[in-house]
Amino acid sequence: MTAAQAARQVFGFFGFLGRRTGKTRVFAILGLIPVVLAVVVRVFLHGRAGLMADVSTEILMVFFLQFYIVILALFYGTSITAEEVENRTLSYLLTRPIPKPAIILGKFAAYTALMFAMVGLSLALSYFIINAGRLGDPAVYGALLRYLGVLGLGILAYTAFFAFLGTILKRAIIIGLVFGFGWENVIQYFPGSTQRFSIVHYLKSLLPYHPANVGGGRGVALLLFRLEPTKPVVAVIMLAVITAGLLALACWFFRIKEYLYEE
């Protein structure tokens, strides 16, 4: 069996397992928060589309970009290796005729697909509820696709990062929390090139930005504030490099490292 075939089989098995776990149920429920929020906003904004819908969408994106995909990627990404070691089920995988990198890649693909399904469904529902008054406008659908694309890239990059952490560290989740909700939240506001050391900087650089629209809502402007956005093409390339590079490193470490179960 080639590595690609093996990764596909791992994808199938863990895609199935992933859907079954309690963790997925909890995170799927968490994904209902923006939908509920959207319903509340919709009721509040009844009859007033446009500006406030944009503002609400931006608030939604803060939730998705700086919380939901980070927490999802943190738990699913680190679990690619850590859950097998902590649950001692790694023996079942390491004694199969599949290359070790296929385990990482297959689980990565399965979990990112699962996360994207949860995020995509939650975003689409909440977005359509908020923009229910202007569903005839093709631009609404274009913007949704763009948001989905950005979140998809975010899921890939963050999951690759946390998968890498989970592969090299025993308590990856702690470091991951510090990175996801500390470093990423702070460093993006540093001027100059420092902000480029965060994943969220590249994700925000891809989002549509309406500074004129947000004039009356400084709080919202600050939430999605970006100092010197990177060009979209460069941002996409950087996110792709981060994802591929960290995944390659995770595969390499997983191949050479031995994992001992704690007694």
Added chain:
Amino acid sequence: MTAVIAAASLSKWYGNVLGLNDVTLEIEDGITGLLGPNGAGKSTFMKLITGQMKPNIGTVTVRGRKVWNNPELFQGIGFCPEQDVFYEDVTGWEFLTGLLRFYGYAGTEIRDRAARALDIVGLTADKDRLIRGYSRGMRQRIKFAQAVAHDPSILILDEPLSGLDPLGKRKLIRLIKGFRDQGRTVLVSSHVLPEIEALTSRIVLIHQGKILAQGDIPYVRELIEAHPHQISVRSSDPRALAARFVGDPSIQKMTFGPDGRTLVVETHKRDEFFGRLTGVVLEAGIEVDEISSPDDNLQSVFEYLVGK
């Protein structure tokens, strides 16, 4: 005969703890029992020969091929881990079919093999139940099923009989022997001598990471016989009992326990002693509360061998 599994000067340590110390061993076709108390290094050895761990020193090969990072080798190896761990949110059927996917079989073959493996371990009726709802014995059997479902020529079983009731043990022993009869290689570990005895006469004794002895069962029994047995008798009058045995040539040593009611006897002829004990107790009218043999186990044999 060519060795199926070969370890040469194999050592493994965990920080300052020595897991395996300079082990050189060849395992051939048939059943080989790896026998040792808990923490002896059995699981470490099994993880090394299944490529789950990398030796610090030495080499390990299966059919002449290195094990570490050689996944193709596992097409022909089945491994049953010691730990009672599973992907708990799946049924027995999903567990087996899920793991069988990794062998590159087509869908029909996966289902056939899973059904056969479930039939072998007698879990067909429970295949659609979640593993988390299985009893300990069922979990042990499904673990065995995943090890044999792909029809491996080498079977490595880490404490496969633990947690099974006597009937379950007997069934599994019959199954393992069946694999041997088909010309396969089976390495099975246990810390219980009778379990290994029931499976094979070829034993490897391991303790504190070292191979103490290897050979057939009679050889191990000889080691036990050479070691005096301790028998502890708690009675109403241990001194009267001791007086009756003073002249008995089968007794090597007698001491009294700290509770003042126990007589501890050391003898090479355990059966003879027990034979006489019954008569003496009846004759003297001594009330016996408990008879135990504190060192009548593998641990004491090991301790004896280590101290030798």
